[in-house]
Amino acid sequence: MAGRGGVTNDTSTGITTWDGVVPPQCQPNPSIFRLAADLAWVEAREPIHADIDVNKTNGIGPGMPFANAMLTQDPNFGLVGLVPCAIGGTNISEWQKGEFLYEQLVKRAQTALQTRGVYRAMLWYKGESDTINKEDAELYRRSLGADLRAPDLHARELFCELLFVQ
Numbered sequence: 001m002a003g004r005g006g007v008t009n010d011t012s013t014g015i016t017t018w019d020g021v022v023p024p025q026c027q028p029n030p031s032i033f034r035l036a037a038d039l040a041w042v043e044a045r046e047p048i049h050a051d052i053d054v055n056k057t058n059g060i061g062p063g064m065p066f067a068n069a070m071l072t073q074d075p076n077f078g079l080v081g082l083v084p085c086a087i088g089g090t091n092i093s094e095w096q097k098g099e100f101l102y103e104q105l106v107k108r109a110q111t112a113l114q115t116r117g118v119y120r121a122m123l124w125y126k127g128e129s130d131t132i133n134k135e136d137a138e139l140y141r142r143s144l145g146a147d148l149r150a151p152d153l154h155a156r157e158l159f160c161e162l163l164f165v166q
Contacts, residue, residue, distance in 0.1 A: 003046065003047050003048065003049055003059045003060045003062070003063070004056075004058070004059050004060075004061070005059045005060030005061065006018050006019040006020070006021050006059040006060050007019075007057050007059040016057040018047060018057055018058065018059040019059070021060075022045075022046050022060065023060065023065075025065040025068055025069070026046050026060055026064040026065055026068070027064070027068070028043060028044060028064075029044075029067070029068060029071060030043065031071055031077075031078070031079050031080060032044040032067045032068070032071070032079075032082065033079060033080070033081050033082065034048050034063075034081070034082040034083070034084060035081065035082070035083045035084070035108055035111065035112055037051040037052055038051075039108070039111050041081065041115065044063070044067065044082050045064075046059070046060050046061075046064055047059050047060065047061070048061060048064065048082060048084050049061060049084045049086055052084050052087070053086060053088055056088045056089070061086070063082050063084060063123070064082075067080040067082060070121070083108050083109055083112050085101075085104065085105040085108055085109075087101060097143065097147065106147050106148060109148045110148070119148065124144075
């Protein structure tokens with residue numbers, strides 16, 4: 001899920017804007033990085049999908065609270081690397097193997113691995129109409145885990161916010 005928290009739509013103009021409010025659980029942390037669109041690691045700050053989901057107005061998403069919670073739970077955890085891939089308003093069929101979005105996701109994940117990252121967790125959100133059947137979600141998790149070379153990946157069935165923790 002590319003963050004839409006704090007995004008409002010002016011019904012008179014049809015223009016969407018982000019209010020710029022960053023809640024405490026979404027504040028930047030020098031131990032949290034994100035893989036930018038140009039595949040460079042940068043300090044993570046909201047909105048983390050701004051250069052990924054470029055055709056929409058981005059706001060607060062689940063990535064920063066997730067990463068901050070990991071560090072709060074274990075202050076000695078180390079660095080967290082977020083790999084945002086979400087594009088809002090897409091259908092699960094656009095995220096199937098061979099499709100552009102899926103291949104971009106795998107490329108970004110592999111780049112994270114090649115830069116000394118390791119998969120420790122994945123947070124995947126997909127629209128509720130695409131996740132009615134739990135078996136479909138599990139099949140997708142296994143397929144994605146195989147392509148990411150992480151068959152034991154623990155993924156939440158909340159089916160695209162993709163996060164890898166380093």
